[in-house]
Amino acid sequence: PPGKKCKCIFWANIDLSGKQRYNRMMNVARKFVRFSAPVYLKVTTPDSPQSVSAIAKDVSLGGAKIIFDKAFMVERENMFSLFLLLPEKTLPIAGKVMWIKEYSDRKEVGMSFLNMPDAYKEDIYNHIFKYHRGEITKKWWQM
Numbered sequence: 001p002p003g004k005k006c007k008c009i010f011w012a013n014i015d016l017s018g019k020q021r022y023n024r025m026m027n028v029a030r031k032f033v034r035f036s037a038p039v040y041l042k043v044t045t046p047d048s049p050q051s052v053s054a055i056a057k058d059v060s061l062g063g064a065k066i067i068f069d070k071a072f073m074v075e076r077e078n079m080f081s082l083f084l085l086l087p088e089k090t091l092p093i094a095g096k097v098m099w100i101k102e103y104s105d106r107k108e109v110g111m112s113f114l115n116m117p118d119a120y121k122e123d124i125y126n127h128i129f130k131y132h133r134g135e136i137t138k139k140w141w142q143m
Helices: 018-029 118-131 133-142
Strands: 039-045 048-059 063-069 079-085 090-102 106-114
Touching: 039 063, 079 106, 090 118
Parallel strands: none
Antiparallel strands: 039 048, 039 079, 048 063, 063 106, 079 090, 090 106
8 A cells, every 4th residue: 555665575686695596597497306316327428439437426317417536527518428327227328518516536517318218217217216215205296
């Protein structure tokens, strides 16, 4: 009403920190639930036939956070051939680097899976269900 002050807080007026804005953006952009289920993998670049061993810490049906040795050379937008080493089978998947975080002893790389067949998504889900079932029960409401 005219002359009365309203104590309304609108979302647009809330100042978010950089980390909060980043997290909000990532939550909006993320299409798949992440599971804290380690998966071993081999990685090759188009330039080299040699493979590098790595471990994926957070895995989703659309990508993974992969831990590399500090010396591993990687840049944003690089393309890689990933070979997820599941106990039952190896899944060859194309990947693209989305982000990189460097630490004193390692690099964490956010990799997006490209054109992954639905059968591979099912294999990853079944692996998580079989070996890391607690992750699925913790996150069932996000799926």
